[in-house]
Amino acid sequence: MIALLKRDLALAVRAGGGFGLALAFFLIVVTLTPFAVGPNAGTLSIIAAGILWLGALLSCLLSLDRILALDYEDGALELLATAPIPLEAVAGIKALAHWLTTGLPLTLVAPVLGVLLNLPEPGYLWLTLSLAIGTPALSVVGTFGAALTVGLKRGGLLLSLIVLPLYVPTLIFGAEVARRASEGMPISEFSTPLALLAGITLGTLALLPFASAAAIRINLR
């Protein structure tokens, strides 16, 4: 399993540029936002937390079809399915590799982009933490979407259509934490969405690999 993780990480970093793509996309979204809403610092600081969360979510979406599609095409997925490790674990590892190459860099770069959007001072810590807690859920849910659409020739758009509604709860709670924190509220004001966000992440981590594995099995049949 460690070997699989290492292999996926190496593939993501070395081959095809999927690694930097999400970060570049995130940067572009953040750059384009002031063009769309105007350069007024006050307006930007109000929407900064939400835009950063939305941008991270969309960037995450961009690389989802790479989680399984390449392995499906060259037959590696079938080998993994017959390998001695359970397919549920494979799905989990795939999600973890996706998070390490997408969610984690996005989280780390978000505070830097926060400067561009004039994110208020108290927001930085909690924006980063909420992304760190929330993005694993995005990767796990995304792996499920990728597993559903892996057999399709043009699955990319369909994948977005399926996955985006599933992202709603994560986005709501994650952005709520970041927004409340950036408005300078004390932690007691946003501990509830924070706990719920962590709950969603843990719940999806525990349960969705089973659904993903089921979908992969169906697609390989």
Added chain:
Amino acid sequence: MSLWEYANPRKFMALSGAVLPIAAVGTAVAMVVGLVWGFFFTPDDYRQGSTVKIIYIHVPSAMIAINCWLMMLITSLVWLIRRHHVSALAAKAAAPIGATMTVIALLTGAIWGQPMWGTWWAWDPRLTSFLILFLFYLGYMALWAAVENPDTAAELTSVLCIVGSVFAVLSRYALVFWNQGLHQGASLSLDKEENVSDVFYWPLLICIAGFVGLFITLVLLRTRTEVRDRRLKALIARERMA
């Protein structure tokens, strides 16, 4: 004699063929009676005026929109557990109906909201969750359309339906947390003291019965079409083999 016998396509076709005309006539009667009674023989609300009459379409369509997904969840589970093809086809047949009902509920809600709340749309939890429900229907139907092998499509959409149900419920409560509501609470509950007034209650119940009948009729009709479509494809395949 058990319910599962009707999972046999032949039996299903025989039974549904017999039930369909009855359901259609019942639906027509209930809808005509309910809507005519509701539109022409109930008084205007003292505050809302005649716009209150949108209730006869808005409430039933919203109920069907939600319960249609519930029905799809159940039929998906039946397909995954017991492998009855009719069940999977019924879920496929129901999805567009549910999506349409969701749109009807949203549109009538907007038309009602404009004079009452002064806005066509508000990011109220109920309104928003219906919009998200609509997105779920779209994703579900798109997956059905995209997968070529019908059995694979049935399986994948079933898995999506189950996972989607969990996330739909999660979203619903996340939205309640996210924003305060403009929409009124439930006013048709059986266990509440204060419900919608009796003058509106009875025609509304008949309208709901009419919409349920409409749903059943359309699902049966569309499922029969799907079964026939499947048979046709099997015949064509057999023809090619020979």
